[in-house]
Amino acid sequence: MTTQTTTAPDARTDRPARTDRPARTERPARTPGQRRQVGRKRGEGQWALGYREPLNANEQQKKDDNPLNVRARIINIYAKQGFASIDPGDLRGRFRWMGLYTQRKPGIDGGKTGSLEPEELEDSYFMLRVRIDGGALSTEQLRVIAGISSDFARGSADITDRQNIQLHWVRIEDVPEIWRRLEEVGLHTTEACGDCPRVVIGSPVAGIAADEIINGQPAVDEIRAKYIGSPEFSNLPRKFKTSISGHPSQDVVPELNDISFVGVRHPQYGPGFDLWVGGGLSTNPMLAQRLGAFVPLAEVPEVWAGVTSIFRDYGYRRLRGRARMKFLVADWGTEKFRQVLEDEYLHRKLIDGPKPETPVSTGDHVGVHRQHDGRNYVGFNTSAGRVSGDILARAAEIAEAHGSQRLRTTPMQKLLVLDVDDAEVEGLIADFAELGLSANRKAWQRSVLACTGIEFCKLAIVETKAQAVRVADELEQRLGELDSPITVHLNGCPNSCARVQTADIGLKGQLVTGPGGNQVPGYQVHLGGGLGLDAGFGRKLRGHKVTADELPDYIERVAKAYLADRLDGERFAQ
Ligand code: SF4
Numbered sequence: 001m002t003t004q005t006t007t008a009p010d011a012r013t014d015r016p017a018r019t020d021r022p023a024r025t026e027r028p029a030r031t032p033g034q035r036r037q038v039g040r041k042r043g044e045g046q047w048a049l050g051y052r053e054p055l056n057a058n059e060q061q062k063k064d065d066n067p068l069n070v071r072a073r074i075i076n077i078y079a080k081q082g083f084a085s086i087d088p089g090d091l092r093g094r095f096r097w098m099g100l101y102t103q104r105k106p107g108i109d110g111g112k113t114g115s116l117e118p119e120e121l122e123d124s125y126f127m128l129r130v131r132i133d134g135g136a137l138s139t140e141q142l143r144v145i146a147g148i149s150s151d152f153a154r155g156s157a158d159i160t161d162r163q164n165i166q167l168h169w170v171r172i173e174d175v176p177e178i179w180r181r182l183e184e185v186g187l188h189t190t191e192a193c194g195d196c197p198r199v200v201i202g203s204p205v206a207g208i209a210a211d212e213i214i215n216g217q218p219a220v221d222e223i224r225a226k227y228i229g230s231p232e233f234s235n236l237p238r239k240f241k242t243s244i245s246g247h248p249s250q251d252v253v254p255e256l257n258d259i260s261f262v263g264v265r266h267p268q269y270g271p272g273f274d275l276w277v278g279g280g281l282s283t284n285p286m287l288a289q290r291l292g293a294f295v296p297l298a299e300v301p302e303v304w305a306g307v308t309s310i311f312r313d314y315g316y317r318r319l320r321g322r323a324r325m326k327f328l329v330a331d332w333g334t335e336k337f338r339q340v341l342e343d344e345y346l347h348r349k350l351i352d353g354p355k356p357e358t359p360v361s362t363g364d365h366v367g368v369h370r371q372h373d374g375r376n377y378v379g380f381n382t383s384a385g386r387v388s389g390d391i392l393a394r395a396a397e398i399a400e401a402h403g404s405q406r407l408r409t410t411p412m413q414k415l416l417v418l419d420v421d422d423a424e425v426e427g428l429i430a431d432f433a434e435l436g437l438s439a440n441r442k443a444w445q446r447s448v449l450a451c452t453g454i455e456f457c458k459l460a461i462v463e464t465k466a467q468a469v470r471v472a473d474e475l476e477q478r479l480g481e482l483d484s485p486i487t488v489h490l491n492g493c494p495n496s497c498a499r500v501q502t503a504d505i506g507l508k509g510q511l512v513t514g515p516g517g518n519q520v521p522g523y524q525v526h527l528g529g530g531l532g533l534d535a536g537f538g539r540k541l542r543g544h545k546v547t548a549d550e551l552p553d554y555i556e557r558v559a560k561a562y563l564a565d566r567l568d569g570e571r572f573a574q
Contacts, residue, residue, distance in 0.1 A: 066235065099129040099192030110462050133221070143393060197223075204414075214271035316328060377419070383465075387437075462521040507546075510522065
């Protein structure tokens with residue numbers, strides 16, 4: 001096993017991939033492994049095989065200075081001297097390890113996204129991502145985030161599809177005070193972005209749901225405490241996503257994480273986790289693969305560290321496009337991956353384990369649900385994650401007024417209030433409705449999910465959040481309530497932050513030909529993707545593109561066709 005070195009700072013399944021049906025793409029999905037020949041003779045930049053010299057600018061930057069060191073420079077230099085003082089290598093590289101990205105300059109057309117220099121595209125304001133491992137928040141913590149939003153982020157706040165809360169319009173001068181306030185209540189932004197272990201997503205109902213298999217939150221907390229912000233894992237080949245859920249609905253999109261611990265009951269050892277590796281979307285999407293290993297709760301952090309170490313040491317670093325762990329898993333296969341994990345990192349054998357049962361529900365937790373202690377948790381829809389400082393402050397206040405001090409964010413951009421007595425449920429729902437957050441399981445609002453889009457993202461080509469709100473509102477009016485949700489995911493560019501390939505209707509932002517023959521904002525459509533029971537990638541229909549203006553009409557047509565033709569109980573993805 002190799003370990004990371006850095007120079008001193010300068011001054012400054014067998015599831016989930018379905019075997020009974022090919023991935024539903026225009027042509028058979030190419031697995032990451034199928035591109036292995038490119039450049040293989042020169043090596044893939046794997047540290048464990050001796051490729052220690054950085055083979056691209058990103059690797060060089062990480063070697064030049066451990067990105068975690070940028071925190072001190074932000075506090076001691078940049079926040080005092082202002083935006084212009086920031087070293088470009090920090091600004092466009094290491095800042096991400098502190099959850100900071102420059103946001104897109106307002107008013108820049110999506111058609112110019114790929115052609116402008118970074119300094120032409122970026123604003124002097126930042127997006128700041130607050131990491132919320134497991135989505136677990138106290139009302140006090142939520143109030144602090146709300147206060148930061150109001151005081152330093154023009155009231156902005158988005159719940160992301162990885163349980164974080166993202167703020168915008170942040171000035172570098174305010175970052176130290178923001179961190180001070182967050183850290184005072186046990187929150188931080190460290191490694192919220194960057195080539196490192198991102199937020200650990202966990203079941204939003206860990207430790208509370210009556211139907212839970214096992215509570216994974218202790219493992220989430222231990223990983224966060226031991227390994228996040230540690231130099232041991234601060235230089236990975238690329239981002240590394242983790243999910244842990246012991247809920248039968250597998251409510252953390254485990255198919256799409258680099259490593260997932262999925263709740264299962266072992267006939268001999270009782271409740272624990274099934275280990276999956278190698279999931280990821282964007283180009284060459286791949287669903288995570290089972291290693292066939294059972295991991296007891298107490299061993300999750302150790303196994304997590306072993307898998308993360310494999311990625312650090314054997315992950316491909318030469319080409320950014322091949323640096324996610326899915327490429328290594330595809331090339332090695334699960335048998336070799338498990339063997340290397342056992343022989344080189346754990347120095348013991350893992351227990352063979354059973355396959356988890358396939359979930360039948362979406363696990364977004366909207367509506368009222370029973371806790372194991374007899375109280376309730378209530379899940380609320382948001383408008384594609386868009387909230388505000390005021391809404392979050394009021395949400396904390398209302399939750400407390402109804403006897404709760406705990407909330408959770410979810411990977412479906414929902415907000416949960418825990419520990420609600422029967423007598424308080426109705427009042428809580430009525431008060432949240434005034435904030436625009438409904439607990440209605442039949443609302444179109446439940447179905448939409450959207451990434452950041454052109455409003456703030458420098459890679460975006462089209463708008464997403466307002467479009468998602470418009471779609472939900474229009475379809476609510478035109479079609480009324482939905483007895484079975486049709487998921488609609490919107491991405492602002494060809495990346496897949498909003499998981500378009502796994503939605504019933506996935507919309508990938510791009511310029512399309514408008515009615516007058518000119519290029520206008522629109523979307524490439526993917527149809528019939530899903531997770532859980534319907535795990536598979538949506539079909540990208542050639543030439544099936546829709547302009548942004550036509551989007552509600554298009555979704556209305558697709559939804560009507562499905563509703564008219566479906567057989568009893570038939571889901572959209574079937
Ligand atoms: Fe930005 Fe594209 Fe990701 Fe949306 S999908 S947040 S536009 S990079």
